[in-house]
Amino acid sequence: MSSLKHIYFFQAGIGVLANVFLLLFYTSTIYRDHRPKPTDMVTCHLVFVHIVMLFTILDILSANMFMSLNFPNDFKCKALLYMSRVMRGLSICTTCLLSIIQVITISPSTFCLSRFKHKLTNYVSHALFCFWSLNLSSNSNMIIYSVGHSNMTNLLNVSKYCSLSSVNSIIMELFFILTLSQNVFFVGIMLLSSAYMVILLSSHQKRSEYLHSINISPRISPAKRATHTVLLLVTFFVIMYCLDIIISSFSTMLWKYDPVVLDVQRLVGSIYATVSPLVLISSDKRIISILQNVIDMTSISKS
Known part of the structure; x- marks a missing residue:
């Protein structure tokens, strides 16, 4: 096993543990x-998506778990590739929804979306249902074109055990454009919402400086702390997404199985699922309080 695979397994292990902890908490x-x-x-849904994403990307699942269940190789490939693409799309959509909710939450009453503020809980379930429907349908081409390794020609190897058929390349390109347009749309919404949050935080910062100048000590509100967290998550996600697009394009141009390139792509594609729960844990006062109580109880029991 290469050093990149060791790094990935270590990263995925941390990500799974952190996401499972958050899933139980939320x-x-x-x-x-x-x-x-x-x-x-929304955060509960996001960490669930990331748990499934990390498991579906792991080579050990495609190599050993499904093999032990005696599933046909084609079924293994179709299930894993389809699920990994669906989870990746849901990660984008859910992060976008989190940024939109934060915008609505901190916006003044004059903001056009502020009328939805008191009914956000009802709209969240509808939005998540739409996201699942959208991603399950837009990635359905994976079920058709993913195959196990065989003697067929014109195959794009995407892992050690799975390939994509290049038959009907026009249809594949249409699905690729559809998926890319969908992702670009949601990333664009993230960037717009982030820009709006930065503007609101900037105006709030000026107000805080004024209060400080008249000897009134400003406090960081929970809404402002949550906004900083969402901004950090969105920024990190966009950076990792752009890197993933660059590596994916390079891998497609090679049109062959390159273990190093695919390991790097897998590492970059899953790092957001590992880092995001750590950011959420470190920024949530409720979780920090629980962890602090556990530490205190442990120190007392030892003494």
């Missing part, structure tokens, strides 16, 4: 609260 929070926060619901 699930229990939503269960306890009669009126859960929209951001908690």
Whole structure:
């Protein structure tokens, strides 16, 4: 196993543990609260998507788990490639939804979307249903064109065990354009919402400086802290997405299985799923308080 694979398995392990912790936390929070926060619901969905994404990308699943279940090789490839593409699309959509909700939450009453502020919880479930429907349909070409390794020609190898058929390349290009347009649209919405949040934070910063000048100590509000977290997540996601697009284009141009390129692509494509839960954990006061209580109890029991 190459050093890149070791790095990826280590990264994926941390990501799975962090996302599972967040999933348990947000699930229990939503269960306890009669009126859960929209951001908690969206974040819970995001960490679930990332758990599935990390598992589907792992080579050990395609090499050993499905083999032990005696599934046909074509089924293994279709299931893994389709699910990984769907989860990747859902990650983009859910991160975009998180940024939109944060914009609505911190916006003044004069903002055009502020009328949705008190009904966000109802709209979140509808939005997530639409995201699932969109990604399940837009990535359906993976079911048709993904195949196990065979003696066929004109195959694009995407892993050690799976390939994409280049038959009906026009249809494949149409699906590629559809998926790319969908992703670019959601990334564009992220950038617009981020720019709006930066403008709001800038105006709030000027107000805070004024309060500080008249000896009133300004406090960082929970909404402002949450906005900083969302901005950090969106910025990191956009950077990783652009890198993934560049590497994917290079891999497609090679039109062959290059383990190094695919390992780098897998590493870049999954790093957001690993980093995002760590950012969310470090920025949520509720989680920090729980962890601090656990540390205190541990130190007391040891003493």
